[in-house]
Amino acid sequence: MARSKRKRCHSPASSVGSDSPKRKKQKCEETRFLLERLRRVQMLQSDEEFDTLYELDRVNGKLGYGSFATVRTCREKASGNIFACKEVSKKKLFAMSRSAEMIDLTYNEAACFTEILPEHENIVKVYKIYESPNYIYMIMELLEKDTLAQTFQRYSCTDARVLFRKIMQAVKHLHEYGVIHRDLNIGMKNICFRSGDTNSPVIVDLNLSIYLPHLATRIRPGFVIDQVFSDRELKQIIKRVKLDDEPPSFDDDVSSLGKILSVLLTGDRQPKDPPCFKPGCHPQAVQLLCVLLDNNQRRALTIEQILNHPWFQSSD
Numbered sequence: 001m002a003r004s005k006r007k008r009c010h011s012p013a014s015s016v017g018s019d020s021p022k023r024k025k026q027k028c029e030e031t032r033f034l035l036e037r038l039r040r041v042q043m044l045q046s047d048e049e050f051d052t053l054y055e056l057d058r059v060n061g062k063l064g065y066g067s068f069a070t071v072r073t074c075r076e077k078a079s080g081n082i083f084a085c086k087e088v089s090k091k092k093l094f095a096m097s098r099s100a101e102m103i104d105l106t107y108n109e110a111a112c113f114t115e116i117l118p119e120h121e122n123i124v125k126v127y128k129i130y131e132s133p134n135y136i137y138m139i140m141e142l143l144e145k146d147t148l149a150q151t152f153q154r155y156s157c158t159d160a161r162v163l164f165r166k167i168m169q170a171v172k173h174l175h176e177y178g179v180i181h182r183d184l185n186i187g188m189k190n191i192c193f194r195s196g197d198t199n200s201p202v203i204v205d206l207n208l209s210i211y212l213p214h215l216a217t218r219i220r221p222g223f224v225i226d227q228v229f230s231d232r233e234l235k236q237i238i239k240r241v242k243l244d245d246e247p248p249s250f251d252d253d254v255s256s257l258g259k260i261l262s263v264l265l266t267g268d269r270q271p272k273d274p275p276c277f278k279p280g281c282h283p284q285a286v287q288l289l290c291v292l293l294d295n296n297q298r299r300a301l302t303i304e305q306i307l308n309h310p311w312f313q314s315s316d
């Protein structure tokens with residue numbers, strides 16, 4: 001299909017919300033909602049075709065799951081290499097009451113990885129995305145099973161500085177390209193680690209993320225916005241930003257980062273008031289935490305300014 005024709009395709013999200021269950025099932029099988037517009041997504045004619053390319057470990061390979069996706073280990077048959085695969089059930093997606101919104105979010109996640117974001121050391125690498133009649137498969141680098149939710153107590157304050165700085169740099173990268181993550185919550189399950197290295201954080205799951213083109217200061221080479229987002233989607237983004245009482249902003253992420261720092265420095269999931277810091281905690285770390293937890297002080301700073309805080313510069 002010619003590129004100009006693709007641009008005019010309507011996103012299925014615009015009409016799926018009010019359909020009957022039977023119609024939803026039929027639509028799910030008919031609709032290739034990523035393939036319509038994302039150049040780097042590969043088409044599978046049938047669900048079974050995926051099994052000819054990859055062996056998904058459905059018995060012992062579960063790494064995590066969400067409302068309509070499961071992440072498992074898989075082996076690429078041609079190379080023998082092991083990856084993580086996020087398998088999104090389109091049936092579940094189409095059956096949800098908020099399906100129109102969830103389809104938009106799933107499309108947005110795929111667009112972020114294939115079109116909007118260049119790679120970053122501390123953001124999960126997505127190698128391939130496939131779409132079959134009933135599933136979306138996202139093939140990613142395999143990360144450690146333990147997330148920051150399991151490891152946060154292990155770090156000294158000095159280790160926490162190295163770790164937190166890398167997480168901040170990943171978030172800065174997202175923000176530069178106009179993406180707000182919106183799910184870096186205190187649960188910390190979206191911060192994983194590169195194999196065998198709990199000092200090498202990797203942010204996963206852009207499923208709640210939002211792309212705000214007017215906030216981007218950088219554009220990935222080759223990314224053409226109106227080939228990836230329809231007029232309807234762009235208008236919806238702008239409407240949402242204008243009308244919401246609390247429109248999404250970069251501060252949503254920075255505020256979550258403040259809460260994560262507080263957990264890292266105290267080792268408590270729900271830090272006490274006043275907080276009880278880990279031994280040897282640097283006064284500058286505490287000072288930065290106060291800034292990040294104070295709405296007015298935090299909102300007055302950019303991520304760049306936060307990364308220039310003296311705590312990140314000191315070596316003790």
Ligand SMILES: Nc1ncnc2c1ncn2[C@@H]1O[C@H](COP(=O)(O)OP(=O)(O)OP(=O)(O)O)[C@@H](O)[C@H]1O
Nearest residue numbers: 063064065066067069071084140142143189205207
């Ligand atoms: N590349 C990976 N390697 C190892 N584990 C991973 C990887 N990606 C995700 N996980 C694990 O799987 C969990 C679920 O992944 P993800 O959050 O992307 O799914 P989701 O369906 O979008 O979840 P939710 O609905 O909660 O947003 C993550 O919290 C993480 O623990």
